[in-house]
Amino acid sequence: MGDFNLTVILDAIRRSTGGLSRVELAQIVGLSPQTISNISRRLLDQNLIVEAGKEGSGPGKPRTILRLNPDGMYAVGVHLDPAVITFVVLDLVGDVVKHSRIATPAGPPPVVIAAIADEIKSLIRESGVDAGRIAGLGVAAPGPIDLDEGAVVDPPLLSGWHRVHLRDALAEATGLETLVDKDVTSAAVAETWAGGASGTGSFIFMYMGTGIGCGIVMNDEVVRGTSGNAGEIGHIIVDPGGPACDCGLNGCVKSSAIPQVLVSAAEEQGVIDGGRQGSDGPEVQESFARLCDAADAGDERALAIIDRSAVLVSRAVAVVTNTLDVERVVFGGPFWGRLASRYLDLVPPLLASNSAANSIHGIEVVGTGVGEDVGAIGAACLVLEHTLAPRAQRLLLEG
Amino acid sequence: MGDFNLTVILDAIRRSTGGLSRVELAQIVGLSPQTISNISRRLLDQNLIVEAGKEGSGPGKPRTILRLNPDGMYAVGVHLDPAVITFVVLDLVGDVVKHSRIATPAGPPPVVIAAIADEIKSLIRESGVDAGRIAGLGVAAPGPIDLDEGAVVDPPLLSGWHRVHLRDALAEATGLETLVDKDVTSAAVAETWAGGASGTGSFIFMYMGTGIGCGIVMNDEVVRGTSGNAGEIGHIIVDPGGPACDCGLNGCVKSSAIPQVLVSAAEEQGVIDGGRQGSDGPEVQESFARLCDAADAGDERALAIIDRSAVLVSRAVAVVTNTLDVERVVFGGPFWGRLASRYLDLVPPLLASNSAANSIHGIEVVGTGVGEDVGAIGAACLVLEHTLAPRAQRLLLEG
Incomplete structure (x- = not known):
């Protein structure tokens, strides 16, 4: 995305509950009406936002409200738990489009990774979303993790996972840009995105x-x-x-x-x-x-x-x-x-x-109001956050 | 102090190890040379900074270095421990000008508070610093504390201290603007100010x-x-x-x-x-x-x-x-x-x-390299931070 002002505006729209007019946006982010207008045009062209009706009953001209376009971008989230692996496809507003679960295969890491990659492909296919609009894959894994290497390092309850380079393996198997974060952190991220007041x-x-x-x-x-x-x-x-x-x-x-x-x-x-x-x-x-x-x-x-x-x-x-x-x-x-x-x-x-x-x-x-898929939803939120948030996410991993 | 740009510049000078020239300041804080020049003049007039020699051996004009003036401002720090009460007067660069200790009196809170106020007055007198240049009093107290009320609330090892309004009592007894924070937090603050790399x-x-x-x-x-x-x-x-x-x-x-x-x-x-x-x-x-x-x-x-x-x-x-x-x-x-x-x-x-x-x-x-007075030094640093730091210190207490 690469444009700081653009992500600032997208983030302001995301945080608003009912969308924002261009005038409100200019007030909130402190950019000129002309800049807001130019960036809105680019976001509309990229289908990341939509014009969602007019608002205002006063004497002035009614204002067009800008909202995130749910279908403008998607993220895939996977939560690797020793018992069960959960998968979600999230849209741009953070709603679950499709989810699935498989029992964690008993085999060694390559078997598990292959099963994850297969399930991701099936899930994307079944979800019907445009694969070109998937921003990336987020993976929530049990700790300890090595953030630099995107590796899972001997988690106590997942035997045989000795410094497994999960990020690179899944990036290669799926072709998606991949982030890895710790499972509990992902769950907390989900709560901040989708948990309402309790987040x-x-x-x-x-x-x-x-x-x-x-x-x-x-x-x-x-x-x-x-x-x-x-x-x-x-x-x-x-x-x-x-x-x-x-x-x-x-x-x-x-x-x-x-x-x-x-x-x-x-x-x-x-x-x-x-x-x-x-x-x-x-x-x-x-x-x-x-x-x-x-x-x-x-x-x-x-x-x-x-x-x-x-x-x-x-x-x-x-x-x-x-x-x-x-x-x-x-x-x-x-x-x-x-x-x-x-x-x-x-x-x-x-x-x-x-x-x-x-x-x-x-x-x-x-x-949590986020439900049982909270780890996987959080993993997908990592991708949205990494793509949309105006601040550098230096602690996240990129595959 | 009330001027955001002024505190930003003062903070940049404080964080530099050997002082900064006006040109370096302009680059670091992103303000115009004219603004830097104006604010430097105000800081010099207030004796908060000094011009500390010239630097530069190249073909250009040598640059005047601006440094904090140690004597430009002072803060008093008190650490109330159940065993001992420690007092320091800190100068603007965070060096201890004068310190003292008394055994914590065995009496009820008013007796202890009176003893603290007396010792503060003696310490200031003995330190020889200009009382008009003391920015305030920081107090490190055992928790739990009530930040809103500036009160010490039943600390387990300090018997009889039931919701004692320490901030207001000491502000009244000493005439100094007073902040209260938890002892362990004050110690951590001292480490970030005076602990070098370990802070x-x-x-x-x-x-x-x-x-x-x-x-x-x-x-x-x-x-x-x-x-x-x-x-x-x-x-x-x-x-x-x-x-x-x-x-x-x-x-x-x-x-x-x-x-x-x-x-x-x-x-x-x-x-x-x-x-x-x-x-x-x-x-x-x-x-x-x-x-x-x-x-x-x-x-x-x-x-x-x-x-x-x-x-x-x-x-x-x-x-x-x-x-x-x-x-x-x-x-x-x-x-x-x-x-x-x-x-x-x-x-x-x-x-x-x-x-x-x-x-x-x-x-x-x-x-810690800060020494035994770390709690009291941290309490005084709270005052300097509150007075100098460009961000709102909303969690601190003002008396």
Whole structure:
């Protein structure tokens, strides 16, 4: 796109709820009416905006409203979770045009990458969008990631992924410009784009996936840290007398509160049958669904397992909210939906009682409105942001 | 000061190491030579800058270098710690003109506030600076604080301070415009102003005081959180089998690693005698010094207590660095000096082994170069920043 003024104007139009007239645009961005007029013409020619009716009932001439053209540009988002891979095609206003999911293949990285590339091609075909209008591919991956190399570096719950150059591999396989970011950060980005009021200000996004991590937004800015790996909270100790962790201590989030641990507890107690094939993502997700079914059916032991996890997760949340002094906690991710009702009852009072700033301000606890595809939607938003936002996105990766 | 261009120019001069010529200034801030010339004249008239010799050996006319005038403005900084109150007078370039310390009086808040005001007046008198050139008073206080009210709100280690309006009380008692900020944040601010290379980029400042907290700087910006209370890490669990905490759990930083706990352990083991009068700040500081003397003299049990605290503190540090993905940990605060040599040996390898991003980048561990007065210096820097920085400091308090 290459034109700073053009992206400033596009960004102003995007942030407005009902579109803007050229006069309003000139006032907001501080450019001359002539410049606004010239750039609007270019944006109309490129189909990135549309003229959307007139407005104004006063004595003056009614003003033509400029809005983003949803079909002017698309982005593809992929979220690689150890259990499930989610795909979306997003239009320019951030609406999902098409989405799909596949269980994460059990094979080595090249097999998984090939499956991702195939699914992207099918999804684009089925979506019916003009491939020439796809700005790029965003990928949300579990950390640690190496932003410089666009690589996934030994994520604890995705075995065999040792410094896999995901960005270059997918760019080559799909022909799309590709960005990689951490899964929890992508989820936070989605919340800022599509989450409405809960995506503003200072908040953490508690990502409830195969692992538990958090995305961080302070004063409307996503916090990625020095290498894009912010949000690692798996070794916060939440259960001092709890199970041993691979770090040598006891009762970390990772050893006491992730879905795999809940499922194992349910199996040991006979709440669900122990016929699970392995500890890989899809098996855990299936068993987790059965645990939640049991809880929904009133099984006290199943409920106790879930409620206990809410207590433990709230302790990790309190550590992060006390460190960062945020105003809101947004929960989401693939395992969130089944946990939501219990967590939304239990976490707020637990968090309030552990909040160092409780006498100064409360902390809002909400579930994301973005839905289960939040990681993939965030990944696609990265592409839109990179293409449209007027500021340099130096921390993102380009393939 | 009220003139944006003027503060931009002053800030550019401040950030330069050796001063700037008018030509360089025009290039850096993007204002016309005429504007630079006019504003320089005003700054010279106000004694905020000085002309500091000529530079240039080429064929052109040698350029006059503009530098901050150290004596052009002063700020007073106070750090209220439960054990000790530290006072500094800082000049415009951030050098300490005069400093002093008093043991924190044991009385109720009005007694402490009166003592602070008296000491400020003495210090200003003894410093010999022109009182008319003092821009204001910055106060670093233990959290939680209420930024709107400029109040200290029930800090856990300062008993009897229930919503004390410290800002207004000190503004009235001293006649100085007053700002209040959290102690750990002030320390981080001092590091960004006076810490050299270790005060740049993304780092946490581990404040080792009567309590342990951290200041946060991400991409050269201090992170205060939504109410100025960021940096509360006292309830991070670091010793799963450790002592009971007032929060109901075991082995929090607050119940296992703060000086008071180390001193109690030393007393129980007979490393130091148990004749301490109470658990108030000054008594703890004195006993802590005796514990460190014993360690320095080779007492194995004393060394073991200090080394164990390094292990526990490094766990808390790892929680924060994993959450924020910073590049550096800067230790400081009143109890740091005696801990430094053991901690600088022990913490780096412990932190590396607990770092989620260890395969991507290392984390530097350093002691602050700002010294023991870091909290008070940071408080004075708040005033300079508020007066000089071109951006609105909306989170600071004005009395």
